[in-house]
Amino acid sequence: MDTVLKSLVSQNTRANVSGDNIMVAENLRAYYGSFLAVKDFNMGIKTKSITAIIGPSGCGKSTLIRCLNRMHEVIHGARVTGKIFLDGDDIYAPGIDPVNIRHRIGMVFQKPNPFPTMSVMENAVAGLKLTRVFGRRSEMEEIAEKSLRQAALWDEVKDKLKQSGASLSGGQQQRLCIARALAVEPEVILMDEPCSALDPIATLKIEDLMRNLSQNYTIVVVTHNMQQAGRVSDMTAFMMMGDDRAGILVEYGRTDQIFTNPKDKRTEDYITGRFG
């Protein structure tokens, strides 16, 4: 591609990234077949911070974050319009490999899902093994240890690295999944209700971990637990279902402002439990 053409493509697919946003959604719409699940979503995600997405069930929170790393389109009939920029580049631009995007934007799910037939160590590097061949075993072990340490799990599993990942407790399994996501060195980590299956102690451990990780990574977390959003996030987005049942962004702001003095009455009604 010649330079002029490259620059034209670049102009069409680069966001006007404002401030310190690592990701920007512009006029995003997400569909399941003809059903519009998320409508006209515009939002910036600040780099190396935690952004919480809250809202009632069915308002499109999970759909939204699945759009952020092109996971939405893996569902049959699902599609996206609008743009999502990562570091200024549209991840939905033609020619972009979604697998590459999912490397750069990792995901942790509601229920811990370590691969049951793999050991703790194999789980930690499972994502990496899909894309590269390790030159030597020690290299794999080094990366596994680094990821497990980053996920605050190393001390608890260092003596059982060969045991099945499924033998760990729920909280440990979830941290193993976070280690697995970290091993591929993503820029952004998406978390969809990461603590909903965990007890309060395991939940607090994950929250501490999220705070530590946010020094080096950008985290977007969907949560039903407003106290959790308040405890861990820097920014909070409140979504709800519009009259046409499509999810919309109602309010987005600093977490302390959203939880003490929301500007929109619908946000106030939701967070104070008076919704509907």
Added chain:
Amino acid sequence: MPRQDFERHLKNLQEELLVLGSMVEKAIGRSTDALVTRNLALARQVIAEDLNINKKRYDIEEMCIELIATQQPLARDLRIIIAVLNMIVDLERIGDHAEGNAKIAIMIGDEPPLKPYIDIPRMAEKTGEMLRAALDAFIRRDVGAARAVIAQDDVVDNLYDQVFRELLTYMAEDSKTINRATRLIWVAHNLERSADRVTNICERTIFVITGQVEEQGVSKY
């Protein structure tokens, strides 16, 4: 309607605040009456009843802590509870000022009055009126009314100036009046401070409504 139980508790909390406010307002009036009429029994009653004011303050504080711990209030609900936590401190301190004035009424009760009391009862009446209006503005969530109460603090400040100047003149003319006059300046000062604390209550009302903590003009004292 969701959160009916919480709503009931929040309403109850504010009703208890009004009860405390009315106890304090009564203490301001009675301590001044005790001074003016040299009614030592009434003064002793104000002192004794201050214990009830203190107890009520701590009861309300406990209610607030329980609501925060068990209901995780947010947004306006949280601001209301935080405002109440602050207001009860101001109310209790106003009660302490009234108790202080009742003690002074006892201290100078055996001595002949310096002069007929005019401005001190006015200060007490104005402070009581401001307190009533401040709590009313809180319950009605009326920013304008809260600001209007704050503006009235100047009236009490001016009365304090007047009392101070007058008593200074007495002391300059006759050193035998120094004991009584000094204590009366304390009385006026306690009332002036009480009115200032009422303005704090109004600032908290504004915080509940707007979400902003803002100092509404600085009192002269």
